[in-house]
Amino acid sequence: METHQIIEETARNAYGRLLSFLTVNWRDLQAIEDAIGDAFLAALETWPKVGIPDMPEAWLLTTARRRLIDRARRTRISEMALPTLLAMSEDTQRLTSSSYTFPDERLRMMFLCTHPAIDPGMRTPLMLQTVLGIDAARIASAFIIKPSTMSQRLTRLKAKIRAERLTFETPGSEEIPDRLDSVLETIYAAYGSGWEEAAIVDSPRKSLAEEAIYLGRLLLQFVPREPEVYGLLALMLHCEARREARHDDKGNYIPLTEQNCTLWKQGLIMEAEDYLRAASQAGGIGRFQLMAAIQSVHAQRLWTGRIEWEAIAQLYEGLVRINPTLGALVGRAAAVAEVYGSEHGVILLEAIPSADVVAYQPYWALAGHLYKRLERKEEARSAYSRAIGLSTEVSIRQFLSRQASEI
Template identity: 55%
Template sequence: MVDEALARVERAARESYGRLLAFLAARSRDIAAAEDALSDAFGAALSTWPRSGVPDKPEAWLLVAARRRLIDAARRRQVHRQSVPALIAAAEEASERSAGPDGLGDERLKLLFISAHPEIDAALRTPLMLQTILRLDATRIASAFCVSPAAMARRLSRAKNRIRGAGIPFEVPAPDELAPRLDAVLEAIYAAYGSGWDDVAGDDPRRSGLPEEALHLGRLVVSLLPDEPEARGLLALMLHCEARRAARRGTDGAFVPLSEQDCSLWSPALCEEAEHELAYAAEAGRIGRFQLEAAIQSAHARRAVTGSTDWEAVALLYEGLVLLAPTLGAQVGRAAAIAEARGAPAGLALLEKIDIQATRSYQPYWALAAHLHARLGHTTMAGEAYQRAIGLCDDAAMRAFLRRRAETVMK
């Protein structure tokens, strides 16, 4: 019974945390307080459910526990006399809605756009969304943004206080205010998808379900802004990647790179949906980063039809992507595509033009460098690059794949 209860708490945290937090924060208008209350509620569940059993409606139980703590905290602080009545009203609403057929609904999209408010430092909008709505921890976010975990935690705390202190309205912005906030929202959804996608083996429970959540939120954004081509571009990108999930690992659990994947394992339905979104986006005539990235994945998907990859087309798309959004990932991707289309020397030349300081902890750079050096017969340099790539990899299946490649080169 204890193990079942603990597993159910973990499942609730994985499946419901973001929706619960969005509901509580929207009504308390205090993200930090909602986080504290929800954390206490999960702590109470850990101590109570193993003794009394898992409630029939775990999400409703957690919500009731969290709103009690919010009300108690508001009373203790004696802030905003109107807060307590508002929270009590929210609690009554929550009880009614959690008992209904549709449950609480999903207000995470609202909180995403709130976190992208102009009053919030632009550099903190995406990290704030990743932590509060998409439940990435500060350490992982800090690594992605090349700052220390302590510094990122302080910045995120300030951003939450800013939302509370500035009286930012907890509502979906007016139509003319949505577009300026869209880029940050799309970045956060993409980062959440990528974090879950990187966990090839599914060993990290903190990232479990992130790709599905990101896809759900991507569809919500498209439904809210159907004429925004970049929203459809991001959805197409995630769908193309998701279509290949079953092919990413062999029957023995080994990592399989895209170029070696069995196309028959790719999902035709998801590929078709991705192509539909990409075609619709193209009609707007406003090209963007996510549309280009989706077009690159579309070019790879053509291998299921033609039997080969048009690397020159992929390389040209990467050229456009680097011009539009010269991220480190885009530059490394371009070098890889150029190597396939025009030879390893051309790809390595591009790779070596990238600022080495920016690549020190970027695992894909070292994996590609190792691969290209190996193709050119640079055994020592390939071995050193493989060791760097292996050291920077936190996925067991990927590490095993790189070790096999390194052993082949060093024989």
């Protein structure tokens, strides 16, 4: 039982690193995924019999590389690739015969996934799946599309990579700014996935939020003059500071405006504020800075005891102008409702195309809340019902059910 548990933990924690490290040299995503899968199967068969190796990740790397070399031999790979195979074999021996720390190649792999030939809209999904090991269904949820659609898109993309034999080279310094946004989006999406899973017992993605913050810090070292990197870090840290306040002792969900702010971690808030100031000094304004500034206004309640909704509404106006995502549009409606009344918030909500919000849970949760305030009871019940059906977290479903029951 203990062996299987260690294998499962290694699979969750190391998959992205294994894939990233191998892809830098091998570049055939499908072959690498197959080889890593074979390596995990071999571990399930071998480790219970002979014991867990001292360096599980290095063992898996060795096994996966052997599978790749065997596959290359079977397909009669050209002699030009033989030096690479030999170098990889030597590198594997170095990893397994020393105390060498397994390298974290994920950030580099993310930039590799921003290859100009890859559709910009698919770069983040590709990174989430191949670098961070998130399944297609969860990625689809983040992009508000059907899991089957996302799976098909990823499959077609990988087929394109194989068919066109795309070469994944590390981009030059002059290319980094053009590729940065996709990497930022991936880290943010990974954080969001980990944030949502944090309350779910035994979720394999519970540590993903911490992983995203770690990658954000690495990215800051890599591109220290980019204001949006500071903005993203500030955003994640402001959210992370409130993690323990999201649920009460019984596991009930507590919305941000009702949280006990004395439970927020002041150290993380102050660090986030430092990053936000650094972003403002770096020049230029972007969506992650504006999103972090919105969270910063919420954080001020810790000291002032009130929420400055007018400031939040103004920040959302700016965000909608430069990045009119569904999240920004719904957030603006919520802030406007607080400043100018629920009627104004509903007008903004109902202006969003209905086809866009069919599967967007925050829209229906806010709609239920505003309709309830306006005593539009049937519409409120209907909206709450849809929000409950779209909620993946039990505590949020229960919270919304309680709100609906009060109508």
